[in-house]
Amino acid sequence: MTSMTLRAPQASRSNALHAGAWWLWALGLAAAASRTTNPLLLGMLVGVAGYVVAARRTDAPWARSYGAFVKLGLLVIGIRLVFSTFFGSSIPGTHTLVHLPEVPLPDWAQGVRVGGRVTAEQLVFAAYDGAKLATLLICVGAANALANPARLLKSLPGALYEAGVAVVVAMTFAPNMVADVVRLRTARRLRGRATGGVGAVLQIGLPVLEGALERSVAVAASMDARGYGRTAPVPPAVRHTTTALTLGGLLGVCAGLYGLLTAGGASYGLPVLAGGLLAALAGLRLGGRRGVRTRYRPDEWGVRAWLVAGSGVAVAALMMWAAAYDPAALHPGVVPLVAPGLPLWPAASVLIGLLPAFVAPVPDVAPVPHVSPVMKATAK
Secondary structure, three states: OOOOOOOOOEOOOOOOOOHHHHHHHHHHHHHHHOOOOOHHHHHHHHHHHHHHHHHHOOOOHHHHHHHHHHHHHHHHHHHHHHHHHHHOOOOOOOOEEEEEEEEOOOHHHOOOOEEEEEEHHHHHHHHHHHHHHHHHHHHHHHHHHHOOHHHHHHHOOHHHHHHHHHHHHHHHHHHHHHHHHHHHHHHHHHOOOOOOOHHHHHHHHHHHHHHHHHHHHHHHHHHHHOOOOOEOOOOHHHHHHHHHHHHHHHHHHHHHHHHHHOOOOHHHHHHHHHHHHHHHHHHHHHHHHHEOOOOOOOOOOOHHHHHHHHHHHHHHHHHHHHHHHOHHHHOOOOOOOOOOOOOHHHHHHHHHHHOHHHHOOEOOOOOOOOOOHHHHHHHO
16 A cells, blocks of 8 residues: 655646645735734745745746736835835834925824934834735735636636636736747847837837737637636526625625734634635525536645645744734834844744645746857847
């Protein structure tokens, strides 16, 4: 009798990891990032997400979008610092860095200032706050780079199929456009043409827009060929029950999440969240009756999917427990300025997020073709 091993196999169509597992893992890391402003912990979360992406992403167009999310996160931090510098902050401070010319405002704008004294405390607080938001974006970018949008769409309930198609098309538009830009810039570079400047941007932009239009027409044709939008007749009573369960369940989920995120609502947050999830799932189950689509070779939720999703949930749960047990370690003070420390147990819980890099199937990435100097000279 052979025993089951958790050694990661080579990825194939039959054993590919469920796309929902990647999203649950990434959302767990994002939930953990929302509970702390410690830059060391946030840096560990970004490092964990980046390591897993580097180890398990494919060469598909959407897998190249992770770098764009990292740049977007850095831009968010920069914007947060700029706003804090020019529009002030409610954080008091004694370490003055610069005095900007202050714009006088009318009496009805009390509490708001433009310019004035800029302190180190307010900039550090803005950097912590911006780093938290940047980490959230990077975690979402990790899910976008690892989860196949088409397989995620196939796993959605029938009631969410139409909305899922719109989301998947929107998610794949930007990565495909980035891939087109990289391809055209590489071709121009091999031909010895400039890749920067207004002229180069205009010459690259037209083929990129043309490719996006061709993909849109192809997607519309494939959707029409598969009978997209056709629905089955549903009795009015079932339709009204579905609407009531779905809306009530979503309201329950919102109220439960609010209770979990506040200090005073922790007692009722979990039961309300569980009840809302059950009602919403029941509504989605009933709503799926109006769909007439079928699934070819549906993705299976196996042991590896449970491990990947469970690692993200474990990171979020342990970070929430740490935020309730020792909030000072997860939120370093800025008044007075102190160096952030690395709490041991929260840091160890973040490392659980590395589990997908060892249990998820190894993707088959095509090797990058090598362009020799002779070929470059010939292309020029």
